Amino acid sequence: MALKLWDLAAAEDDRRFSPYCWRAKLALAHKGLQAETIPWRFTEKDAIAFSGQDNVPVLVDGDQEVHDSWEIACYLEDKYPVNPLFGSAQARSLAFVFKIWVESAVHGPILRAILVDLFAALHEKDKPYFRESREKRFGKTLEEFGSDPKKAVQELRTVLLPVRKQLVQEPFVCGTHPGFADYILFGPFQWARAVSPQRLLEPDDPVYAWRERLLDLYDGLARKAKGYEV
Numbered sequence: 494m495a496l497k498l499w500d501l502a503a504a505e506d507d508r509r510f511s512p513y514c515w516r517a518k519l520a521l522a523h524k525g526l527q528a529e530t531i532p533w534r535f536t537e538k539d540a541i542a543f544s545g546q547d548n549v550p551v552l553v554d555g556d557q558e559v560h561d562s563w564e565i566a567c568y569l570e571d572k573y574p575v576n577p578l579f580g581s582a583q584a585r586s587l588a589f590v591f592k593i594w595v596e597s598a599v600h601g602p603i604l605r606a607i608l609v610d611l612f613a614a615l616h617e618k619d620k621p622y623f624r625e626s627r628e629k630r631f632g633k634t635l636e637e638f639g640s641d642p643k644k645a646v647q648e649l650r651t652v653l654l655p656v657r658k659q660l661v662q663e664p665f666v667c668g669t670h671p672g673f674a675d676y677i678l679f680g681p682f683q684w685a686r687a688v689s690p691q692r693l694l695e696p697d698d699p700v701y702a703w704r705e706r707l708l709d710l711y712d713g714l715a716r717k718a719k720g721y722e723v
């Protein structure tokens with residue numbers, strides 16, 4: 494397969510939980526592209542050293558290397574214009590603003606809701622690195638950061654108001670069809686689904702129905718992935 498994607502894995506090779514890698518995998522599927530996904534752990538920095546940085550996703554397409562999920566989406570859009578991820582230059586700019594909003598408003602509450610489960614799901618060799626790097630980043634222990642999942646879930650549901658308003662009008666964040674902004678928002682839900690039985694959404698929430706639609710896309714790519722039915 495010409496395309497390869499380094500993809501974060503938990504203890505098991507097939508438990509893939511990175512929200513950023515999920516964006517990239519859905520963008521590839523959206524374009525109808527097949528990629529070999531290579532399981533990667535936080536401590537396997539040597540395996541992606543060729544990319545000049547130490548985060549996944551990393552995409553290799555023939556002799557082209559691209560890292561960062563946003564850069565990967567832009568690369569795919571420009572190289573494979575069929576089935577647009579954005580649709581226009583204006584939509585691409587707005588998707589960038591949406592990405593910043595999702596990362597700053599949505600990732601936090603989801604991480605606080607699932608952190609204890611996420612840590613338990615990690616490969617043993619990643620646990621000391623994850624604990625040390627994240628406790629430094631959060632300024633508290635993992636257990637303190639993830640101590641109130643119920644409150645985090647309430648905060649998440651409140652913060653989702655703008656997308657909920659859109660999703661009562663149209664089936665996707667991008668309107669009648671899914672686009673990269675949908676994959677940006679879906680990433681953290683799939684992050685949670687991969688590692689935690691924590692219920693983030695209630696079935697009467699339009700965001701729940703949207704997530705179900707995303708789970709079904711591309712022959713159930715995300716639904717078939719190892720995770721919890723919540």
Ligand SMILES: N[C@@H](CCC(=O)N[C@@H](CS)C(=O)NCC(=O)O)C(=O)O
Binds near residue numbers: 501513549562563
């Ligand atoms: N902005 C980057 C963020 C990528 C990122 O943070 N990836 C995490 C996995 S979810 C990672 O590789 N972390 C490596 C580490 O913490 O050492 C993107 O959108 O791709």
